[in-house]
Amino acid sequence: MAEITVIGSINIDIVALTERYPSHSETLFGNSVKMLCGGKGANQAVACARLGKSVEIIGAIGLDPYGEVIEENFINNQVGTHFLKRVEQESTGCAIITVDASAENTMLVVKGANDSLTEQDIHHAFSQIESSKVLLVQMEIPEETVIRAMIEAKNKGMFILLDPAPAEGVTKQALRYADLITPNLQETKQLTGIEVTSIETAIEAAIYFDQSLGVKNSVIKMAEKGALIYECGTSKFIEAVKVKAVDTVGAGDSYAGALACALADEVDLEQAARFAAIVAAMKVSKLGAQTGLPTIAEVNEYCKENNLNYYGLRTC
Template structure:
């Protein structure tokens, strides 16, 4: 079985700087790169690099940037058969600034991502019969995401919602999610709880359960994460690394979660695996180029003395 991802496909314009400019201020940066990105494409690439079959349903413009993004996905082993070429919008773009602490700010211009419509989802799902997991985020239209989740449930697929970015979240999507993986900002946006420690993370997970989602992973960045399953929770400690680029870390994490669930692992084991993948990602530059392969994950674990069931099974 394979994984289907519905989501955004963007060109990332990435600028590195020592410090962010203040409002109205001009500063000189250190470097600039033009990279493949978009939360949907990042997550699909994560799945492919972790040696799992994956299809993406998304949209790019009928332009050179769209050509390059499709080529990049194909090179990484992602099936691009269901990517729409929009004649109405240009390819989506994210303008990203990363400072010396590896934190980032983003300005996303959705472009062709807004042209991924419910009709496109329905046509694609008519031809998808070999996926057991759907992975979605919120950088394409809400109706499109919800329709994909509805059709996935009808086909008996497990639905994972990475409710990002916070600005795009709709509470209605929670109705069709089997698992959600929000970070601090997304949790606060959805339910008004500021997750600062294990206690507040558990409270947030219980609040999500009251809203109908009994399985969640509440991410706390460098403070680790809390896995919640129908009233029971477990804390996953962070892995200390020297960060270079946090862009795409959550997407690498989500892709790893999808791989584990597709392979039959429980949510705790999935989170342990994703924790390792996400930690390794932040040590590398690029939302997709920095996503580690399964071999790189094995090497990282051997170096750090890390283990999890998912990795033991792939040795």
């Protein structure tokens, strides 16, 4: 059975590259367009698989050509599809993404089949899951489905990693079942009301998560600045790995996937976060939420070339 179970959204991404975003009602000519596999759940599952872990995806796709492309992509990336639901009455989820010259992105998502994943589907899957160490879940599927997955995982003694994204889908109810959350700046503000602009305000937000929302462990992602690690009352800042960003789509998913892999190896949170920072840096330097994800061999080579260390590789 897989070391990591990922539950979440599965989409096809239509990605347009442009110098700048069009204003409201404005027409611009872009540079190029690509069709890529995406969705937060799918991205995180592929990230884990490329980093050498056995992983199962629990999610839903439509019975359409996009669904076929996605399923083939899972198989090619060695992601288990035993619990992949195929929905006849809904199309596969779709994200229309615009990436500008600064590598920032805007995104319009049509959930489609993702909203068809039910509590019954979760119960059926977990009745067959025995030895998975980590559950990785996000908020792009129905809230009741997310919570049911977290309860089932808790009953099996799994470590529950919640990526509380997107900000619009985050609810405080789901937080109480998580062992660790990984909000970005927008999600942190949505949940705490605190605008993180410094290490000090990140610590303030982490304390709020702990004392007001009952989340003892958090990693607050501060984009290109780095991340604030908070664990049972103590905090540490981890700097980002500096790279030239090409595409930030899927950066958070690569980070969450890398964290899940490290936690499955039972390393401490600081070491896990340092590994995740390397993986996320490599991801943003390439185009595509999944095509830009590095393999573990590529991570090792990158670390050797740039004199970087993580828990599984020492270059000094």
